[in-house]
Each structure stands twice: as structure tokens, then as C-alpha cells.
Amino acid sequence: MxxxxxxxxxxxxxxxxxxxxxxxxxxxxxxxxxxxxxxxxxxxxxxxxxxxxxxxxxxxxxxxxxxxxxxxxxxxxxxxxxxxxxxxxxxxxxxxxxxxxxxxxxxxxxxxxxxxxxxxxxxxxxxxxxxxxxxxxxxxxxxxxxxxxxxxxxxxxxxxxxxxxxxxxxxxxxxxxxxxxxxxxxxxxxxLKLKRVIIVINYSNLDQELASYHSELYFQKFIFDISSLESEETLDQNSTLLMLRQKNSLWKKFKRTRLQTDYICFRTYSNSMSRLIRQDKATYEQNIALNANKKQFYRYVRNFSITHVPVPVLKSSNGNLCDDLTEISETLSNIISSL
Structure with a gap:
């Protein structure tokens, strides 16, 4: 940066x-x-x-x-x-x-x-x-x-x-x-006391079930799923949530198996999901820009311009620098009222 x-x-x-x-x-x-x-x-x-x-x-x-x-x-x-x-x-x-x-x-x-x-x-x-x-x-x-x-x-x-x-x-x-x-x-x-819920998973049985899937067929399946998703023009909220869950599932599978094919599945799906989200965002921004209700457009723009702006140092009418917040506000008020 x-x-x-x-x-x-x-x-x-x-x-x-x-x-x-x-x-x-x-x-x-x-x-x-x-x-x-x-x-x-x-x-x-x-x-x-x-x-x-x-x-x-x-x-x-x-x-x-x-x-x-x-x-x-x-x-x-x-x-x-x-x-x-x-x-x-x-x-x-x-x-x-x-x-x-x-x-x-x-x-x-x-x-x-x-x-x-x-x-x-x-x-x-x-x-x-x-x-x-x-x-x-x-x-x-x-x-x-x-x-x-x-x-x-x-x-x-x-x-x-x-x-x-x-x-x-x-x-x-x-x-x-x-x-x-x-x-x-x-x-x-x-x-307040926090309570943790512990879920016990038999990873040995889980690994045996996952090992029964053929990696190449598994990869081709997700390539097909990605192609079908990319044919959609936009994504709704439910589709996006489903894709995020699928991405997390692919990542967890790679963490368990450490196979190169599983990592390729995760990366390909992640890249495709990013492209779809960018397209959906562009479509949404175009819709609110063309919308007759401009309040929605300005509210969206303000969300990307929220930042902490420091109070500037001003000169009062007598030429002295203002170092007090009350004096700065009064000086700003006088300047605006004179316009």
C-alpha cells in the first residue's frame, strides 16, 4: 500500500x-x-x-x-x-x-x-x-x-x-x-459464561468414504458445476451463500487430503466464484445508477466514502490559529453563513 x-x-x-x-x-x-x-x-x-x-x-x-x-x-x-x-x-x-x-x-x-x-x-x-x-x-x-x-x-x-x-x-x-x-x-x-459445544467426528471413517471418490471424476464434476453457474447472468443471495459453502467444503477437503487435484478443484471454483460475484456487483451498480430513486445510489456511494477526516486547523477573523474545537466550530459557522 x-x-x-x-x-x-x-x-x-x-x-x-x-x-x-x-x-x-x-x-x-x-x-x-x-x-x-x-x-x-x-x-x-x-x-x-x-x-x-x-x-x-x-x-x-x-x-x-x-x-x-x-x-x-x-x-x-x-x-x-x-x-x-x-x-x-x-x-x-x-x-x-x-x-x-x-x-x-x-x-x-x-x-x-x-x-x-x-x-x-x-x-x-x-x-x-x-x-x-x-x-x-x-x-x-x-x-x-x-x-x-x-x-x-x-x-x-x-x-x-x-x-x-x-x-x-x-x-x-x-x-x-x-x-x-x-x-x-x-x-x-x-x-456472562460462554459454553462451547464439542462435536466428535470419526475422521478415520470419513477419510475412507472420501477416498472412495475418484479424484478425476470429482474434478470434472465441479468443472461442470462451474460451467453451469457461469451461464447464469446474475447471482441471487441464496446462490452466493451456496457457492461460499461449496468453496469452504472444497478447502476443507484439500486440508484433509493434501492432494494436488483437490487444490486445483478449490482454486478453479474460487476463481469462477470471484468472477461471478464481480459480474453481479457490476450489474447491481448499473441498476442503481439507472434507477429513478437516486437516494439508493447516494446511500451506496456513501458506504464507500466513510472515513475519519481530521478537523482542519483554521484561522479566526483576527488571524490567530484556532486550537479549540468550540472556536473551530464557531469559525466554520461564520464562514458558511457569510457565503
Missing amino acids: SDKDDIPDSVVSLPGYSIYRCDRVNIIGGGVCIYIKNSKFIKFSIISQPCHIGDIDLLHLNFSSSHIQFSLVCLYRPHYIPEENDNLLFDKLFQMSHNNSNLIICGDFNYSDIDSKSRNFIQCLNNSNLEQLITEHTRFRLNQTPSTLDLLLTNSSQLLTEHEILPPIGNSDHALIGTSIRTIHKSNNTI
Whole structure:
């Protein structure tokens, strides 16, 4: 991601979310951002601390509320950085871990083999009291060995729960990492207790049933399904939900079998679904643009322009800079009323 002068927040904003950015400076690519879902029920005070360590982009957010305090860090480490930048990163991880009791670090570390080729990084985790929670592969590319590039670190293992590897977004070859933050929410002096439902699956029998299907016929079946779906002009909501469930099913099958044919099935279906969704979105936007009711069009446009705009510094009528919000509002009111 480039800097904010080239790409404003309104271009990359998501409806219902606030965005925090750490942009790569003077170079194309790189950069990290964090989207925080706006909530009416839990209010956090958030302090943003973006920084750069050589070519490493790091965004540090401190969250505090009446229920919990924790720090969330998102970083991107290029694979080509020199050793001295790695040492600076290790010092930064050590410092953050010792200054924050509830620390969560996630991102693309680009260590292709974290078990054997990254001894200095593993030593850093031990010295910093950080635990690495991801044990499965997170990057999958055809004709390449899967690798664990995306990591999830914490110095409080009780803080996070329910880690899972989810299907990639769009055409990305990086899987999503899902996790939950464990909190205690108090309402009227009552502690809400969360109950987990555990479902026991006999994977041995399941694998035997899945193995009975012929991979090539299975692949041809989904090619046929994709062709029939692409013949539709638009998708309704139910069709989209069914396709998402089918995509997740294909991804889970590949995770179980690790077969190349199953991955090709997943990737082909995912690409076709993305094309259909883009076509459906274009058709929807064309319909609301031609609709006589312009309120629907303006409401749709506003959803993509919601962003936090800072209050500008103004000069009052006597030439002094306004530093008080009340004075700024009165100055703006006088300017508008004079037009």
C-alpha cells in the first residue's frame, strides 16, 4: 500500500469498519493495515503507533476498555531483508513483549521453514516469552511446497482461543488465520459464561468414504458445476451463500487430503466464484445508477466514502490559529453563513 497522499482512506475503507494504516514510504507495495469493526456495545480507546524497521512495516495498536486491555501488532517482513534489520526486529519484539502484558502479533514473517532455518527467530521468541500458535501451512501455490509464512504470536496463551486456518480471500495464495480473544463482559454485575459445544467426528471413517471418490471424476464434476453457474447472468443471495459453502467444503477437503487435484478443484471454483460475484456487483451498480430513486445510489456511494477526516486547523477573523474545537466550530459557522 502506498502512502495516504496517493491512496486516501476512502478508497480502501470498508462499511462499518475503522481503518488504521502503516504505509510503505517511497516504494510501491508493502505496508500493513488493520480494520476494526465499529461496535455500539463495546467501546475501546485505541492508540495507533505505526513504525518502520528498515523494510519491515509494523503497526501497533493499544486497546483499552473497562473489560480488557491488550495490544495488537500487524507486521510485514520481506524475505530479502539483511540480517541487521532482523536483529532490530528481534529487539522490537522483545521490547513490546516486556512492555505489554496482553500482546498479540500477527502478519507475514516470510520464514519459509520456521523449524530449521530460523534459529535466531526461534531464540528471539524464547527470550521474549512469545508463543507461536500456528502449526499448519498458511501459503499454498501450485507446483510449490506449502509453507508457514503467516504467524500468530502472543505472550499470553490464555488470551486467544479457537485458532483455525480459513480459505484465502479472492486469488491470494495466503490462507486466513482466525482466532478469538477471550474476554469477560460484565452487565448488571453479572458475568456472562460462554459454553462451547464439542462435536466428535470419526475422521478415520470419513477419510475412507472420501477416498472412495475418484479424484478425476470429482474434478470434472465441479468443472461442470462451474460451467453451469457461469451461464447464469446474475447471482441471487441464496446462490452466493451456496457457492461460499461449496468453496469452504472444497478447502476443507484439500486440508484433509493434501492432494494436488483437490487444490486445483478449490482454486478453479474460487476463481469462477470471484468472477461471478464481480459480474453481479457490476450489474447491481448499473441498476442503481439507472434507477429513478437516486437516494439508493447516494446511500451506496456513501458506504464507500466513510472515513475519519481530521478537523482542519483554521484561522479566526483576527488571524490567530484556532486550537479549540468550540472556536473551530464557531469559525466554520461564520464562514458558511457569510457565503
